[in-house]
Each structure stands twice: as structure tokens, then as C-alpha cells.
Amino acid sequence: MKEEIGFPYILLPDDMFHHAAGGYGGEGTLCGSIGSCAAIINLVAYDDKKTHSKLVADLIHWYSQENFPSKRYDDLAANKDQIQKIPNSPLCHASVSTWMMAAGASYTEKQRKDRCAKVAGDTAYRTVEMLNEHLVGKYAFIGAKRSEETESCLSCHGSDAMYNEKGLNDCLTCHDDHTK
Ligand code: HEC
Ligand code: HEC
Known part of the structure; x- marks a missing residue:
């Protein structure tokens, strides 16, 4: 350039x-x-x-x-x-x-x-x-374009719900699933 x-x-x-x-x-x-x-x-x-x-x-x-x-x-x-x-x-x-x-x-x-x-x-x-x-x-x-698991986490933590989480990376690379 x-x-x-x-x-x-x-x-x-x-x-x-x-x-x-x-x-x-x-x-x-x-x-x-x-x-x-x-x-x-x-x-x-x-x-x-x-x-x-x-x-x-x-x-x-x-x-x-x-x-x-x-x-x-x-x-x-x-x-x-x-x-x-x-x-x-x-x-x-x-x-x-x-x-x-x-x-x-x-x-x-x-x-x-x-x-x-x-x-x-x-x-x-x-x-x-x-x-x-x-x-x-x-x-x-x-x-x-996120995994099903991440979509599920975001259904509660994401911008259409509690929105107390920022970031769209795969949640399960760092967190356990507390809903299971
Ligand atoms: C059905 C709604 C719902 C779903 C689905 C959900 N959460 Fe939560 N999560 C909550 C609520 C409610 C709290 C407690 C918030 C509070 O205490 O203010 C919480 C708390 C947490 C916490 C704080 C520590 C703890 O374990 O209590 C983390 C981390 C967390 N969620 C991550 C996740 C991840 C990762 C996923 C997807 C695998 C997920 N959540 C799916 C509702 C949900
Ligand atoms: C690169 C690792 C990483 C990724 C990916 C990640 N998190 Fe976290 N998250 C953390 C760390 C580190 C904290 C700080 C508190 C802790 O250690 O749990 C945190 C904190 C949180 C908290 C507050 C927990 C509390 O007890 O105060 C929530 C809720 C949460 N994350 C949800 C999510 C969700 C939902 C996703 C996926 C969209 C996600 N995180 C992706 C590393 C990550």
C-alpha cells in the first residue's frame, strides 16, 4: 500500500x-x-x-x-x-x-x-x-456465528436478556455450564 x-x-x-x-x-x-x-x-x-x-x-x-x-x-x-x-x-x-x-x-x-x-x-x-x-x-x-451452547448462555446473559456479560467467544472454553 x-x-x-x-x-x-x-x-x-x-x-x-x-x-x-x-x-x-x-x-x-x-x-x-x-x-x-x-x-x-x-x-x-x-x-x-x-x-x-x-x-x-x-x-x-x-x-x-x-x-x-x-x-x-x-x-x-x-x-x-x-x-x-x-x-x-x-x-x-x-x-x-x-x-x-x-x-x-x-x-x-x-x-x-x-x-x-x-x-x-x-x-x-x-x-x-x-x-x-x-x-x-x-x-x-x-x-x-456461535455454537449452540454459547447461544444458550447468551439467551440469559446476552443483550436480549440480563446483558451482564460482554463478549461473544465460546463461553465453554473458560466456564462450566451451570445449567446442567
Ligand atoms: C436460564 C438462564 C441462564 C442460562 C441459560 C445460563 N445462565 Fe449463567 N446465570 C444465570 C443466572 C440467573 C445467574 C446468577 C446471576 C446472579 O446471581 O445475579 C447466572 C450466573 C452465572 C455465572 C456466575 C457464577 C455462577 O456460576 O453462578 C456465570 C460464570 C455464568 N452464569 C455463566 C454461564 C454460562 C457459561 C452459560 C452457558 C453454558 C450460562 N451461564 C447459562 C442464568 C443463566
Ligand atoms: C477467555 C475466557 C472466557 C470466555 C471465553 C468467557 N468468559 Fe466469562 N469470565 C471469564 C473470567 C476470567 C471471568 C472473571 C470471573 C471468573 O473468574 O469467573 C468471567 C466472568 C464472567 C461472569 C461473571 C461471573 C461472576 O461470578 O461474577 C459471567 C456471567 C460470564 N463470565 C459469562 C460468560 C459468558 C455467557 C460467556 C460466553 C458468551 C463467557 N463468559 C465467555 C472468562 C471467560
């Missing part, structure tokens, strides 16, 4: 999202690839219909259900054909820990670094696909 469009993208420093590594400051919160791509989506697609927010929500749902990492970057990577895991969560902690346990990897190993680099690449790739489709008016919003 710096080359094709120039301003304002020419002003973005290459290391602007360095702090997002390891789920922001190494704290394992939101996966940094989601946060960085969300900032770019806001820059490109901001409007008064909250298009940017809807695209970000779709990216988060896509990420949570994607079988990472893809093999798209295997030609470039030292570790090829890696074990794939669906994170079921947009959190760095859940995403990378589930993968490391399945791969028998620990955090400082090269195979873990390759996996996260590929996830960042996959997320950036999906973001570009979404933005390109959006800009030619062909992006079909997916919107809220």
Missing part, C-alpha cells in the same frame, strides 16, 4: 506493531496478528456504518475457527507440514498453548516461531482478501 497508494500508508513505520508479539507485551492476551490486522482494517474501511467493526468481528470469528498454520508459507519456512490446530479462541494464550501441546513444542523453539509467523501471514492474507472483496462491494458479512 505504501508503493501503490502512498499517503497515509507511507507514514506507518515497519515496526509499528512490534509490541503485539506474544499477545501484546508477551502477556498472551489477544493474538497480535488479529490486533495488527484490525488496526489496518480500521484505517482502510472506517465508516459511519461501523463496517470496520463488522469486518474485525468477522476476522476474529474466522481466526478462532481456522486450522492453523496453513501450508501457504512452507516453501519459505524451516519447519514444513506442521501440525494444525483450530484455536477456538482469539487469545494468544489459548491459540499457541493448544498448538504447542499438540506439537510437543515449547515456546522458545524455532518450530513454535515458524508456526506463529505463519499464523500472522495467514491472518494478514485473510485481511487482504476481506478488504479487497469489501472495496469492490463483494464482501459477504458473516456476522455472529
